Amino acid sequence: MSVKVGIVGVTGYSGENLIRILAKHGKTKIACAMSRSIEEPTPVGKRFPALSGQLELDILPLDEEALARACDVVFLALPHTESMERAATLIEKGKRVVDLAADFRLKDPSLFQKWYGKAHAARDLLRDAAYGLTELNASEIRKARLIANPGCYATSVILAVAPLIRAGYLAEGEFIADAKSGITGAGRALNADFHFPEMDGNAWPYRVNRHAHQPEMEQCLSGLGNGPVRVIFTPQVIPVSRGILTTVYARLVSAWDTARLLQEYKEFYAQSVFVRVREEGYWPHLKDVERTNFCDISLSVDETGKRVIIVSAIDNLIKGASGQAVQNLNCMFGWEESEGLL
Amino acid sequence: MSVKVGIVGVTGYSGENLIRILAKHGKTKIACAMSRSIEEPTPVGKRFPALSGQLELDILPLDEEALARACDVVFLALPHTESMERAATLIEKGKRVVDLAADFRLKDPSLFQKWYGKAHAARDLLRDAAYGLTELNASEIRKARLIANPGCYATSVILAVAPLIRAGYLAEGEFIADAKSGITGAGRALNADFHFPEMDGNAWPYRVNRHAHQPEMEQCLSGLGNGPVRVIFTPQVIPVSRGILTTVYARLVSAWDTARLLQEYKEFYAQSVFVRVREEGYWPHLKDVERTNFCDISLSVDETGKRVIIVSAIDNLIKGASGQAVQNLNCMFGWEESEGLL
Amino acid sequence: MSVKVGIVGVTGYSGENLIRILAKHGKTKIACAMSRSIEEPTPVGKRFPALSGQLELDILPLDEEALARACDVVFLALPHTESMERAATLIEKGKRVVDLAADFRLKDPSLFQKWYGKAHAARDLLRDAAYGLTELNASEIRKARLIANPGCYATSVILAVAPLIRAGYLAEGEFIADAKSGITGAGRALNADFHFPEMDGNAWPYRVNRHAHQPEMEQCLSGLGNGPVRVIFTPQVIPVSRGILTTVYARLVSAWDTARLLQEYKEFYAQSVFVRVREEGYWPHLKDVERTNFCDISLSVDETGKRVIIVSAIDNLIKGASGQAVQNLNCMFGWEESEGLL
Amino acid sequence: MSVKVGIVGVTGYSGENLIRILAKHGKTKIACAMSRSIEEPTPVGKRFPALSGQLELDILPLDEEALARACDVVFLALPHTESMERAATLIEKGKRVVDLAADFRLKDPSLFQKWYGKAHAARDLLRDAAYGLTELNASEIRKARLIANPGCYATSVILAVAPLIRAGYLAEGEFIADAKSGITGAGRALNADFHFPEMDGNAWPYRVNRHAHQPEMEQCLSGLGNGPVRVIFTPQVIPVSRGILTTVYARLVSAWDTARLLQEYKEFYAQSVFVRVREEGYWPHLKDVERTNFCDISLSVDETGKRVIIVSAIDNLIKGASGQAVQNLNCMFGWEESEGLL
Numbered sequence A, B, C, D: 001m002s003v004k005v006g007i008v009g010v011t012g013y014s015g016e017n018l019i020r021i022l023a024k025h026g027k028t029k030i031a032c033a034m035s036r037s038i039e040e041p042t043p044v045g046k047r048f049p050a051l052s053g054q055l056e057l058d059i060l061p062l063d064e065e066a067l068a069r070a071c072d073v074v075f076l077a078l079p080h081t082e083s084m085e086r087a088a089t090l091i092e093k094g095k096r097v098v099d100l101a102a103d104f105r106l107k108d109p110s111l112f113q114k115w116y117g118k119a120h121a122a123r124d125l126l127r128d129a130a131y132g133l134t135e136l137n138a139s140e141i142r143k144a145r146l147i148a149n150p151g152c153y154a155t156s157v158i159l160a161v162a163p164l165i166r167a168g169y170l171a172e173g174e175f176i177a178d179a180k181s182g183i184t185g186a187g188r189a190l191n192a193d194f195h196f197p198e199m200d201g202n203a204w205p206y207r208v209n210r211h212a213h214q215p216e217m218e219q220c221l222s223g224l225g226n227g228p229v230r231v232i233f234t235p236q237v238i239p240v241s242r243g244i245l246t247t248v249y250a251r252l253v254s255a256w257d258t259a260r261l262l263q264e265y266k267e268f269y270a271q272s273v274f275v276r277v278r279e280e281g282y283w284p285h286l287k288d289v290e291r292t293n294f295c296d297i298s299l300s301v302d303e304t305g306k307r308v309i310i311v312s313a314i315d316n317l318i319k320g321a322s323g324q325a326v327q328n329l330n331c332m333f334g335w336e337e338s339e340g341l342l
Helices: A013-022 A064-070 A084-092 A109-116 A123-128 A134-143 A152-166 A213-222 A258-268 A318-332 B013-022 B064-070 B084-092 B109-116 B123-128 B134-143 B152-166 B213-222 B258-268 B318-332 C013-022 C064-070 C084-092 C109-116 C123-128 C134-143 C152-166 C213-222 C258-268 C318-332 D013-022 D064-070 D084-092 D109-116 D123-128 D134-143 D152-166 D213-222 D258-268 D318-332
Strands: A003-008 A028-035 A058-061 A073-076 A096-099 A146-148 A170-181 A230-237 A244-252 A275-277 A295-301 A307-314 B003-008 B028-035 B058-061 B073-076 B096-099 B146-148 B170-181 B230-237 B244-252 B275-277 B295-301 B307-314 C003-008 C028-035 C058-061 C073-076 C096-099 C146-148 C170-181 C230-237 C244-252 C275-277 C295-301 C307-314 D003-008 D028-035 D058-061 D073-076 D096-099 D146-148 D170-181 D230-237 D244-252 D275-277 D295-301 D307-314
Touching: A003 A013, A003 A064, A013 A028, A013 A318, A028 A064, A064 A084, A073 A084, A073 A318, A084 A096, A084 A123, A096 A318, A109 A213, A134 A152, A134 A318, A146 A318, A152 A170, A152 A213, A152 A230, A152 A244, A152 A258, A152 A295, A152 A307, A152 A318, A170 D170, A170 D244, A213 A230, A230 D244, A230 D307, A244 D170, A244 D230, A258 A275, A258 A295, A307 A318, A307 D230, B003 B013, B003 B064, B013 B028, B013 B318, B028 B064, B064 B084, B073 B084, B073 B318, B084 B096, B084 B123, B096 B318, B109 B213, B134 B152, B134 B318, B146 B318, B152 B170, B152 B213, B152 B230, B152 B244, B152 B258, B152 B295, B152 B307, B152 B318, B170 C170, B170 C244, B213 B230, B230 C244, B230 C307, B244 C170, B244 C230, B258 B275, B258 B295, B307 B318, B307 C230, C003 C013, C003 C064, C013 C028, C013 C318, C028 C064, C064 C084, C073 C084, C073 C318, C084 C096, C084 C123, C096 C318, C109 C213, C134 C152, C134 C318, C146 C318, C152 C170, C152 C213, C152 C230, C152 C244, C152 C258, C152 C295, C152 C307, C152 C318, C213 C230, C258 C275, C258 C295, C307 C318, D003 D013, D003 D064, D013 D028, D013 D318, D028 D064, D064 D084, D073 D084, D073 D318, D084 D096, D084 D123, D096 D318, D109 D213, D134 D152, D134 D318, D146 D318, D152 D170, D152 D213, D152 D230, D152 D244, D152 D258, D152 D295, D152 D307, D152 D318, D213 D230, D258 D275, D258 D295, D307 D318
Parallel strands: A003 A028, A003 A073, A028 A058, A073 A096, A096 A146, A170 A230, A275 A295, B003 B028, B003 B073, B028 B058, B073 B096, B096 B146, B170 B230, B275 B295, C003 C028, C003 C073, C028 C058, C073 C096, C096 C146, C170 C230, C275 C295, D003 D028, D003 D073, D028 D058, D073 D096, D096 D146, D170 D230, D275 D295
Antiparallel strands: A170 A244, A244 A307, A295 A307, B170 B244, B244 B307, B295 B307, C170 C244, C244 C307, C295 C307, D170 D244, D244 D307, D295 D307
């Protein structure tokens, strides 16, 4: 019997992709697809003409009572700060929740307030929320009622350095992450910067030294190794629709060569169906991961043996959001991690 | 001594390009650059960082009194229906005006109202306004006080068929124009359709059988030949920033071959420095005209000799707007037609 | 038990997409994936890094004996003129063949020679080959040993006008098709025109009045109605990777209005799961059909009632090639037409 | 009287852009435009249809005798290793030479051989060649007979860090440069990676830890400060035609804040018309420098005061190649540095 899932926020990119993925998922049924911006039931094929003829489903105005009645588990794909109270209510009613926003990612509510500009409204739940990076946190996710689905940049950075940090190889407790992102990462909200003629042929950095995914990365990575980790993080937009390509620069506590370090990475991710550690010399390409839940990784140690460059690529909408959310669902229910995702 | 020009609406694409062109024009000085959306004097390099270090100029809030005092000639680069009263006031004060909007393009005020949704506020001026397609209308433009600068689609279509119609070769008084446009043609106003991730990799037609440039084309072309001309016109957007590629399908009253008809076109445009009739077999490319005031044209007659396919390419922001406006200015003042444009 | 399929020419775009589709097909097993350009067995994930971790499959050098031994049905995804002899050999050995090239599309071998520059090497098979436009030809496809999979442009044009022609509404026995294609339509062969910096921001027509898909369209459409049909066809490239947007201009023998004609189209395609006739006013978008086997269609009759503009959109690699090939396979074997394609 | 210039290699991107720039240069005349790949005199508008109607000039087959006779100064825009002998011959004949290839950039011939795979054929000239980064090296350029025009990546990196290094602020003698480049940087040679459908929507790093511009950067920068400088350099391609966006990560010997360091940069570049140090918080955008000779720079010091992120943007074809070559010409002849470039 299928698990009944609800999706809130289906008109955004993450919500739309949740529908696309869950429509082909063998263990679930989309019981509810809701949106705050829809006023009356609307066939999904009307809102997303690409989906017509593929899927019979009505998008409904958000109704939290009806949602709770209809679903066993709910995906919240809402803007940051819009999930926290809703998640609390749903949890109280015995539902399991995967939150795709940032609301439950930071354990420290004062850090949340600093970065997202609002006092946290469900502090009690912060401790319970499992950080949903399945590759690193499966045992916690398996038993969690509430999943904080990671940020897209955070996913691309953390997966790139996790093996290094867990093994204690990172020197000086810090590294640099230079990330290039596609424009869906900024969501569907209109913005003069992302008007086609402005973005086409363009690229630039933004929020240098002050992007909200930085504390999330640091919290997760500091828990992996022997001490606090500091991330120097620069996000940049490039004219592609989807994908994040991240280049990490780190120093190593002792000398390595590329082949041996790649081998360590392969072992670290041996059980992770969605991480592909590439052969030496082949670098991750955005197109290789486009519309997939894969994270591709490769690296090169320089001739001194003490500096490494690690590159990862993900699709920000799949492994960076909706795909990872479904991967977490699969993990929570003890299904194949790849159900609906390959 | 330089002619003092004013530009109103400099924050739109057409206004910005007027600044770029006029800054290098040898006979004029930008005396005034104004915008309705600017609240205090703003260096042009602040609003358009690309222009900093190239041009010392402040953008001023729109002040019609100051504008009239400072300028000999004014370019109005405003949304449709926003020029008509302003143009009337400026003309009254003895200024010459080039209007880049549609306000003076249609001679029939009821047609204007039908297509632009507003009663015309300066009907007396409609007769006086010269339609600013320099290649066809230079003698009128030379003495005009008020120029109605053509629409971008209209320019691409009219130049493609003018030789045919003036020579009386068009059969049945109608032809088809299938146009593909870059996104700047829709202006800077935000629109969910033109959000980068929506437009990238996409293309579609719009306003099929009901685009406002159609009556403008028909009015101009009906005046060229022996009778009324009907245009079946389909505009389409393609994911490029600038440019219009138009493919015309017409029937001919008598049989031709490609080489002879191309020769007729070359003769027709022999004096037109900005129309390049291409050699047989080389078709107009958007990139060939990018950031230029050129209109490239080629054609092919089929094996029956009675059907012709004509293709034109322009940059919608230059030959389709700002470049053509400056070409009209050059014509009005008796300067080299290419001043500032080559 | 699964049907064993072979794919020849897997390193081209069509071959690659056949692998992608058939890997998820419930009734078949890829028994053989071969390429003329591969010298030794190569894991598919090595040649196409995007596919690694998804699919265990070796690409083998082409070996026609081994191919015939291993497979029940073979997809030939080779350049034009490279299939005809190979298909004949396979058919002789009792295999069923779907040819994605043009080799069996034209019934008249002299026409084939005129357009493809080579004498036909398997004339006897021309009569037997079924033209694989499943929507129009299912009964023939069902029993065919050899399928000539349609050209991408031909698919987009024929589906747009088939209801019109079969109903006898087309006037004058001719219509115009203005098509805009993505660059995968030209295949993987390198070409200076399609070097990224040349194609980016560019668009142009080519082979005007002389594209090889024109006789294919005419042959298919002339068989549908009451007499010969002539197509005036202009292909154009636009800077997208995949998709064909076609705009058809036709005259009607009697007056219609848009709503009624759309209704006729809906009825014509009522059983066709992959044709979506859109609601009045919503025009096909390339992105709506991207990576799908759908053909979206809409139309508008002008105010005279005697001229119609019809627009269709397909993904040239799916409905225009590999998806249609699998749809034909499904039809040949009596499976659900959408198996592996939704 | 005009200086007579020759351009060798006009069919590449750099050569084409030299023609575009020099055609509008007030002090020179293009006396010779030659190419190794042209077999007979060819009008420039035939090879580059975009240039027809703008410029009367024939491209000639390369003839070194005729070149030397006709020109005072020669731009060599040839592939690496193709300039060295030709430059030597021209210098011997008393010509001045600007070499856009790498042939004279590295002072150490063994380094040249290591990175470019060929023994240097004009070692005597290596000492004489001035490294043509006008902002740093004007006095040497002014009197040089031979200019080694910098690599595009090298330009973007060196300008970003020069003020830091000359002032002695860089800690540890090393920094990281993460560069994102448009595809014209790879030239016109066809390459499967840059076939439009492969590059569109894609991005990836290449030659990590082994790009030939790295020793060039290190040589130039080691000469600026108090000791050797090591660059950890990662080039990446992104789907734009032109432009390089470089993000530099450096540590500082003592604490700074952003405003003060920006001020130092402004002073350093106060006389450099083509370097625009941006206001705090506004980051360089590729589009701001597109088709210009500008290098835009901004930076941010983190809260510790000891780490700085510096971003630069250039157009690789202009400031990274042809524009810089003309800037060097202007400097050599004592003209305004911006002649032909603004």
